[in-house]
Amino acid sequence: MNVNVNVNDYLAVASIIFCIGALGVLIRKNLITIFLSLELMFNAANLGFVAVSEYLNLISGDIFVIFIMVVAAAEAAILLGIAIAFYREKGAISMDKANELKF
């Protein structure tokens, strides 16, 4: 076990992953890629929780992680349903096609 890795470093990595995910959501057009970016954001939070709860010798963070994973799975199911409905109506799952509702 590498004791030199500080909890700060874990949180820094988690923050970087979170920012990559957030950028992905904002920049990408494909619905599936957007969802992958959202998963990245969720998993950044998972990494943070696991690191902190290991560091503080607590268990509540680990419990939270399990709940997050379950919720992420549920959301995947919903997103795929919405993506299929969207594809049937517009013929693509690109955000560019989502242009009916405007300001």
Next chain:
Amino acid sequence: MLDLAQIYNGYYFEKSLLSIMPEAVLIVFAFLILLAGLFNSPSKNSLNSYYLALIGIAFSFLYLFMLSDHTIKGFYGSIIFDKFDVFLFTAILLSGFLTILMSKNYFDTRSVLMPEYYSLVLFSVSAMMLLVASLNLIMIFLSIEFMSICAYILTGYLKGESRSTEAAMKYFVLGTFASAFLLFGAVFIYAATGHLSLYKIHNFIFKQNYKVHYAYNLHTFLAIGLILLLVGLAFKMSLFPFHAWTPDSYDGAPTPVTNLMATGIKIAAFGVFIRVFTSIYHFDVFNFYNILWILAILTMTFGNFAALLQTDLKRLIAYSSIAQAGYILIGVIAGGYYGISGTLFYLLAYVFMTAGAFAIIIMFENLNLTSVDIKSYSGLGYKYPLAGAAFSFFLLSLAGIPVTSGFMGKFFVFSAAIKSGYYWLVFIALLNSAFAAYYYIKIIVKMYMIDDEQPNIPNNYNNMAAAPTNGTGARASANGETGLVKEKAVPSALLIAVIICLIFTLILGIFPQPFISFASKSVTSLWSI
């Protein structure tokens, strides 16, 4: 009445189970609806599930009143049932009740006969209640997700209508984005304090208990965490920079679902925000009051200006609901006993006026089935005098004209803010509400002003005017075979919803005393008030 003390102390019932009884009843009924769906034809089911949903809401109310004197903590302190819950549960259940009343006619007219719709509504209402009751970041996250997932499905419920699907997609992406922010905020709060329970975080900040056995700067971590958490919650409350999903999903969703989102979800989001605010942000460690101050002003001003430009009625109400969120936020900022109880009163008033407006929009929408364009409302006030008058009343209430509940709500919130010394905030809010009156009254003017262009209402619907006019109301007789409401009759369920909203908007505007005392009683159960 049951002797609850016996149950409370007995070993038959877990305290935990008792603490979520009103929510649990709704979940049981939601599953019952799904089960009942196995045995009948879809059209019959649609009717059965409608009644089952209403019974579920009624039972939930019953449990709420039976438990209303108690304070019960359950599930290791992550869920609480207290006076604060009683008030907000009442508002949320009323919002669910009115939504169900509106839904039947809306979906019958469009021949969408899906019984699981009502179970989804019940699930999401129970999730809103759980959200208000949660005292733990895990529970807050779970109930926000539970509520949102139901809302995503409901938003995209009109199959084959591309606007509805698009709205669901946008809502999903932005809603999940917000949840990720909330989660990441929770990580930093957890890192700084080592706790996930609001109560323990509260104590931690209260004692300024920054122990030095951490390797990092706790103060910074706490600040980052609180800001990210605020962003996550602000998305759900649709405050200004985070409002982008609101108009799109309100516009694309079926109108009853829009009503549920505008009333129920907003109440739940503000409920949990008040809980989090009074326990964590209250100490003003990082000048959060200034941030909220700016957010409130931006939200009001932006909402009102954007609403001014709308030609679609549902979008207009969506932007106006953003502006209303700004007013409600003022109450939270004012804080204290008066501020929070004013906020709660405003939320209750908001349910009735918004639900009433949406019920009438559905009534008009069913007449010509597609358009919610403001243009198509020209002359409606003369064609349907009573419905037009009711709609005008709700709009005036939203604008905050005296004798309506909207006025009393604004009065309580603004006077609390003045008591706390936020003069400029109140001044800007007053300017805003004067400004907002313009676009509400614009609709009323449109309704009572017949243009040269012929209003595009089919002639054969003209005799619908008779029903709202004579008031006795041609009752909707639900046809048992098809589940379709007879055409050319104002559906009784919709009429009931409108009448309930009218009565309460009036009562809250004229005799607010019992309601404000109910609200202030419920505030006492919050910490650090």
